[in-house]
Amino acid sequence: xxxxxxxxxxxxxxxxxxxxxxxxxxxxxxxxxxxxxxxxxxxxxxxxxxxxxxxxxxxxxxxxxxxxxxxxxxxxxxxxxxxxxxxxxxxxxxxxxxxxxxxxxxxxxxxxxxxxxxxxxxxxxxx
Amino acid sequence: xxxxxxxxxxxxxxxxxxxxxxxxxxxxxxxxxxxxxxxxxxxxxxxxxxxxxxxxxxxxxxxxxxxxxxxxxxxxxxxxxxxxxxxxxxxxxxxxxxxxxxxxxxxxxxxxxxxxxxxxxxxxxxxxxxxxxxxxxxxxxxxxxxxxxxxxxxxxxxxxxxxxxxxxxxxxxxxxxxxxxxxxxxxxxxxxxxxxxxxxxxxxxxxxxxxxxxxxxxxxxxxxxxxxxxxxxxxxx
Ligand SMILES: [Zn+2]
Numbered sequence: 276x277x278x279x280x281x282x283x284x285x286x287x288x289x290x291x292x293x294x295x296x297x298x299x300x301x302x303x304x305x306x307x308x309x310x311x312x313x314x315x316x317x318x319x320x321x322x323x324x325x326x327x328x329x330x331x332x333x334x335x336x337x338x339x340x341x342x343x344x345x346x347x348x349x350x351x352x353x354x355x356x357x358x359x360x361x362x363x364x365x366x367x368x369x370x371x372x373x374x375x376x377x378x379x380x381x382x383x384x385x386x387x388x389x390x391x392x393x394x395x396x397x398x399x400x401x402x
Numbered sequence: 403x404x405x406x407x408x409x410x411x412x413x414x415x416x417x418x419x420x421x422x423x424x425x426x427x428x429x430x431x432x433x434x435x436x437x438x439x440x441x442x443x444x445x446x447x448x449x450x451x452x453x454x455x456x457x458x459x460x461x462x463x464x465x466x467x468x469x470x471x472x473x474x475x476x477x478x479x480x481x482x483x484x485x486x487x488x489x490x491x492x493x494x495x496x497x498x499x500x501x502x503x504x505x506x507x508x509x510x511x512x513x514x515x516x517x518x519x520x521x522x523x524x525x526x527x528x529x530x531x532x533x534x535x536x537x538x539x540x541x542x543x544x545x546x547x548x549x550x551x552x553x554x555x556x557x558x559x560x561x562x563x564x565x566x567x568x569x570x571x572x573x574x575x576x577x578x579x580x581x582x583x584x585x586x587x588x589x590x591x592x593x594x595x596x597x598x599x600x601x602x603x604x605x606x607x608x609x610x611x612x613x614x615x616x617x618x619x620x621x622x623x624x625x626x627x628x629x630x631x632x633x634x635x636x637x638x639x
Contacts, residue, residue: 394515
């Protein structure tokens with residue numbers, strides 16, 4: 276799973292939908308890998324306003340990166356270095372293996388071979 | 403059809419009776435959708451590479467760098483039709499998703515295993531959604547409506563979803579399903595080693611998909627028929 280996608284996934288348990296705690300998930304024991312992608316500043320500039328920056332900062336901290344500014348950077352179109360850093364973080368950082376825990380219900384989801392699995396056991400599926 | 407033996411009408415009817423006596427819709431879908439796709443994934447994926455024109459047109463009409471979901475993305479053939487979109491594809495079948503990973507994970511999109519009824523996404527987060535040849539695999543009307551409602555939940559106000567389902571009216575195809583026939587059917591898939599697996603489908607009749615989209619709380623923007631399928635573009639209210 277790409278780092279960027281951590282901004283778009285939450286706990287799948289229905290009764291967690293209304294809780295702010297179900298997003299972002301808490302990332303632990305993650306094995307990361309850098310996968311090269313073509314640098315596309317336009318993509319990043321368009322994507323930034325769409326990101327929940329607090330969640331970016333939190334997930335980055337879960338993964339051991341505490342270097343991000345606490346507020347969403349502005350004027351990134353003129354900041355080549357920041358664009359490159361964001362590119363590397365959001366698109367090139369792959370979580371290969373790891374676990375994700377819902378801060379609301381405590382359910383643990385796993386990432387294996389880069390694929391996050393959000394299927395729920397039957398007792399959670401209809402709650 | 404490369405000369406492999408298709409099951410007889412009797413075999414299909416016997417299996418259909420077994421399907422109908424299966425205890426719950428969830429179990430029906432497990433046995434007649436999920437497990438079948440996992441088993442046939444590789445072979446199935448090799449036959450699914452050409453995007454349907456309507457889907458390509460819809461994806462092409464979305465503004466650059468929009469965010470979307472592909473619910474039931476299968477082998478991921480729609481993830482890269484428009485490379486300027488970021489799409490999170492999900493599928494219940496780990497087998498199909500493995501195919502998608504091999505084909506597309508290096509590109510600008512992502513893949514997760516998820517149940518279409520319980521998407522792991524925040525409400526109203528995405529600009530658009532596609533769900534192509536998926537909703538017809540839910541085995542009751544209630545569940546098909548709930549599946550559409552769940553897709554609409556994650557689409558933002560003013561965003562749009564394209565839902566595409568197999569039609570009952572397909573007189574021109576070799577299968578010959580047509581008006582007046584049974585809508586809940588099993589469709590055989592003959593694997594390379596000659597074994598037959600049967601998948602459940604609900605064949606949508608004219609007007610029914612629009613009706614389900616409205617029941618799911620959507621507003622139908624546009625709808626039509628393409629190559630044995632009904633499609634609807636729907637937006638959340
Ligand atoms: Zn939860």
